[in-house]
Amino acid sequence: MIGDYTYDQFFSILAMQGFAGLILFSVFVLMALGLAIIFGQMGVINMAHGEFMILGAYVTWGVSLFVTSFAPALFPIYFFFAMALAFCASFTLGVFVEWAMIRHLYRRPLDTLLATWGLSLILQQTYRSVFGAREVGVSLPDWMMGSLPLTDIIEVPINGLFVMALTTIIAVAVALLMYKSRWGKQVRAVTQNRVMAGAVGIDTKRVDRMTFGLGCGIAGIAGSAFTMIGSTGPTAGQLYIVDTFLVVVFGGAGSLIGTIASAFAISQAQSTMEFFLSGSMAKVLTLLTVVGILMLRPQGLFTLKIRR
Amino acid sequence: MTDDIPAKGPYTLNRRKLLAAMATIPALGMLGSSRVFAQDTSTAAVNTTGLAITDTEVTVGILHSVTGTMAISETGSVQAEILAIEQINALGGVLGRQIKYIQEDGASDWPTFAEKAKKLLVQDKVASVMGCWTSASRKAVLPVFEQYNGMLYYPTFYEGLEESPNVIYTGQEATQQILAGIDWVVDTKGAKSFYLLGSDYIWPRTSNKIARKHIEMKGLKVVGEEYYPLEHTQFNSVINKIKLTKPDVIYAIVVGGSNVAFYKQLNAAGIDLTKEAPLLLTISVTEDEVLGIGGENIVGAYAAMKYFQSLENDNNKAFVEAFKARWGDGIVIGDVTQAAYLGPWLWKAAVEKAGSFDVDKVREASPDIELTTAPEGYVKVHENHHLWSKLRIGHARLDGQYDVVYETADLMEPDPFPEGYQ
Numbered sequence: 001m002i003g004d005y006t007y008d009q010f011f012s013i014l015a016m017q018g019f020a021g022l023i024l025f026s027v028f029v030l031m032a033l034g035l036a037i038i039f040g041q042m043g044v045i046n047m048a049h050g051e052f053m054i055l056g057a058y059v060t061w062g063v064s065l066f067v068t069s070f071a072p073a074l075f076p077i078y079f080f081f082a083m084a085l086a087f088c089a090s091f092t093l094g095v096f097v098e099w100a101m102i103r104h105l106y107r108r109p110l111d112t113l114l115a116t117w118g119l120s121l122i123l124q125q126t127y128r129s130v131f132g133a134r135e136v137g138v139s140l141p142d143w144m145m146g147s148l149p150l151t152d153i154i155e156v157p158i159n160g161l162f163v164m165a166l167t168t169i170i171a172v173a174v175a176l177l178m179y180k181s182r183w184g185k186q187v188r189a190v191t192q193n194r195v196m197a198g199a200v201g202i203d204t205k206r207v208d209r210m211t212f213g214l215g216c217g218i219a220g221i222a223g224s225a226f227t228m229i230g231s232t233g234p235t236a237g238q239l240y241i242v243d244t245f246l247v248v249v250f251g252g253a254g255s256l257i258g259t260i261a262s263a264f265a266i267s268q269a270q271s272t273m274e275f276f277l278s279g280s281m282a283k284v285l286t287l288l289t290v291v292g293i294l295m296l297r298p299q300g301l302f303t304l305k306i307r308r
Numbered sequence: 309m310t311d312d313i314p315a316k317g318p319y320t321l322n323r324r325k326l327l328a329a330m331a332t333i334p335a336l337g338m339l340g341s342s343r344v345f346a347q348d349t350s351t352a353a354v355n356t357t358g359l360a361i362t363d364t365e366v367t368v369g370i371l372h373s374v375t376g377t378m379a380i381s382e383t384g385s386v387q388a389e390i391l392a393i394e395q396i397n398a399l400g401g402v403l404g405r406q407i408k409y410i411q412e413d414g415a416s417d418w419p420t421f422a423e424k425a426k427k428l429l430v431q432d433k434v435a436s437v438m439g440c441w442t443s444a445s446r447k448a449v450l451p452v453f454e455q456y457n458g459m460l461y462y463p464t465f466y467e468g469l470e471e472s473p474n475v476i477y478t479g480q481e482a483t484q485q486i487l488a489g490i491d492w493v494v495d496t497k498g499a500k501s502f503y504l505l506g507s508d509y510i511w512p513r514t515s516n517k518i519a520r521k522h523i524e525m526k527g528l529k530v531v532g533e534e535y536y537p538l539e540h541t542q543f544n545s546v547i548n549k550i551k552l553t554k555p556d557v558i559y560a561i562v563v564g565g566s567n568v569a570f571y572k573q574l575n576a577a578g579i580d581l582t583k584e585a586p587l588l589l590t591i592s593v594t595e596d597e598v599l600g601i602g603g604e605n606i607v608g609a610y611a612a613m614k615y616f617q618s619l620e621n622d623n624n625k626a627f628v629e630a631f632k633a634r635w636g637d638g639i640v641i642g643d644v645t646q647a648a649y650l651g652p653w654l655w656k657a658a659v660e661k662a663g664s665f666d667v668d669k670v671r672e673a674s675p676d677i678e679l680t681t682a683p684e685g686y687v688k689v690h691e692n693h694h695l696w697s698k699l700r701i702g703h704a705r706l707d708g709q710y711d712v713v714y715e716t717a718d719l720m721e722p723d724p725f726p727e728g729y730q
Contacts, residue, residue: 009552020544027542125375133379135568135600147578153551157576230541231568231600235377239539239565274545279536280508
């Protein structure tokens with residue numbers, strides 16, 4: 001016996017909480033990746049990140065409505081089109097925002113903070129005017145709902161597995177793009193030394209625009225995936241923004257590995273504590289720990305050495 | 309799917325909508341006391357305190373959030389209040405005066421609510437205000453209403469522990485929603501153990517406190533009590549705890565975006581609510597919330613409310629028809645929306661009983677006002693400014709509506725300060 005539980009129960013708890021922690025980890029990585037790219041590579045703090053996610057969610061909702069009315073046969077697999085479209089929509093909006101707003105503010109980080117916060121308010125009210133103030137329900141194909149029973153206590157939610165798989169694919173794709181492709185090399189060159197990169201013929205403006213667009217596009221995919229586990233409404237993006245920033249800042253700006261490590265640490269700490277304490281207390285303790293560590297290590301867990 | 313509510317200013321009826329509103333007149337004609345007094349209704353006589361009242365018009369205020377986080381919930385209330393006002397106007401208004409409304413936006417921000425309340429009372433001199441939704445917004449405007457002696461009709465079910473002379477509470481206070489619901493689940497479902505779950509703020513905490521007392525007084529067991537921050541979106545841990553403690557009943561008071569996440573993840577974790585093992589009883593999910601949650605994620609759950617859209621009676625049939633004619637077919641009506649609809653009617657009845665728009669006289673006339681035409685059935689105002697009402701249990705269907713499976717035989721007395729439960 002451990003506490004009130006038998007050994008059997010205790011191992012079930014460990015297994016289930018392990019899964020819960022892994023799912024939370026995937027969710028954190030997925031929401032933070034886009035922000036980490038933008039923040040890390042460009043130094044832009046994108047307060048409208050949550051709203052780009054919700055754009056993806058609304059696109060998914062739109063596709064689900066379209067498919068149910070015009071092509072019901074495709075319903076079981078519509079989610080994949082929806083994610084692709086969500087990426088395109090958020091990417092396009094991201095590129096447009098970069099062109100119209102962000103590029104004028106590169107040397108003024110505090111102003112980008114304010115400007116993107118304003119943008120998030122504008123987007124929220126736009127969603128409210130276009131889609132209505134009420135939340136919309138995104139219906140999912142049957143195969144994506146429910147769970148796989150492993151034992152009579154341990155069950156693994158299918159949508160959790162889906163998010164985990166998606167996160168892995170996207171994280172690997174981003175890593176390949178950043179560290180193996182020509183374009184990634186350019187991005188890193190611009191991050192390390194903008195003037196020199198320009199001097200050797202890299203179109204830094206174009207790189208900036210694509211980087212911002214890519215970050216926003218990944219946010220769109222995340223938003224699309226989160227219709228499975230959360231709500232879709234004009235202000236739902238706000239639900240994610242705090243955790244997202246927490247993960248990125250704790251991980252150390254500019255480091256993908258840092259983002260992943262910090263997502264892992266925070267998610268495991270939180271889901272373990274949630275089990276033994278109450279939800280609110282777990283949150284308080286997690287935040288306190290993060291604050292404590294950041295006081296000792298202000299640059300975050302991992303950092304890149306770059307020339308400013 | 310847009311809810312185009314004009315942010316401000318008087319609303320002019322178009323003909324189709326007017327016809328729709330007129331269609332419900334026969335049912336509403338019997339409303340309240342249709343006594344014909346040989347009374348003096350000149351403006352000087354019915355308005356001694358300088359409210360915005362002319363010989364043909366009386367101005368009231370509507371104060372809800374149509375922007376910001378709370379717009380999702382408050383939209384329905386605004387729609388209901390506008391519908392009620394239009395219907396009253398189509399019937400000839402109040403004391404021979406058409407109601408004109410000024411709508412202000414609280415913007416989901418509590419200081420804004422207070423500021424707008426002050427503007428409505430001081431600058432616009434409105435005769436009454438229909439408004440507020442969250443307890444926080446009500447607490448913010450309360451000092452304003454008490455200082456400038458306004459009258460607020462507040463629609464939301466809430467935690468109780470309040471009884472202001474300047475507020476009429478048209479929703480249930482906590483005991484009206486909780487006690488009978490728990491009695492029902494114990495008596496008919498034989499529940500023995502409960503898991504209490506809520507969002508972390510005053511309403512769920514106060515409500516669960518009352519629920520816990522009631523459960524323990526029956527000699528039954530609370531096996532867990534948990535609160536999660538309002539913006540929480542990950543419920544896997546608490547779902548695991550529920551699986552381990554195996555309660556008979558999950559008593560859920562989760563609100564907002566968290567609500568959607570909770571039910572989606574509950575379903576995904578393999579807890580099929582239709583099997584009732586455990587059974588889920590909630591006091592925070594109306595038809596409005598189900599829109600976002602999705603019927604397939606909540607089918608089989610039970611909700612304790614005083615009103616469901618599917619309620620079968622003639623008043624409700626007329627109400628639902630008029631509401632859809634005015635705001636669109638796809639719309640759903642939840643408990644609070646119905647309570648908001650009662651506000652203008654209760655005010656009209658009180659004004660007519662008092663023969664005056666003066667706030668003091670309306671207040672004096674308010675207790676014992678009855679509505680026989682309320683969609684929820686008969687309601688009556690208690691001396692403590694809350695309503696006598698019934699409690700009903702709804703069983704969630706796949707299509708997002710509820711089947712009413714139980715209703716209390718008698719009206720329940722509102723008791724905002726329940727002894728032994730604090």
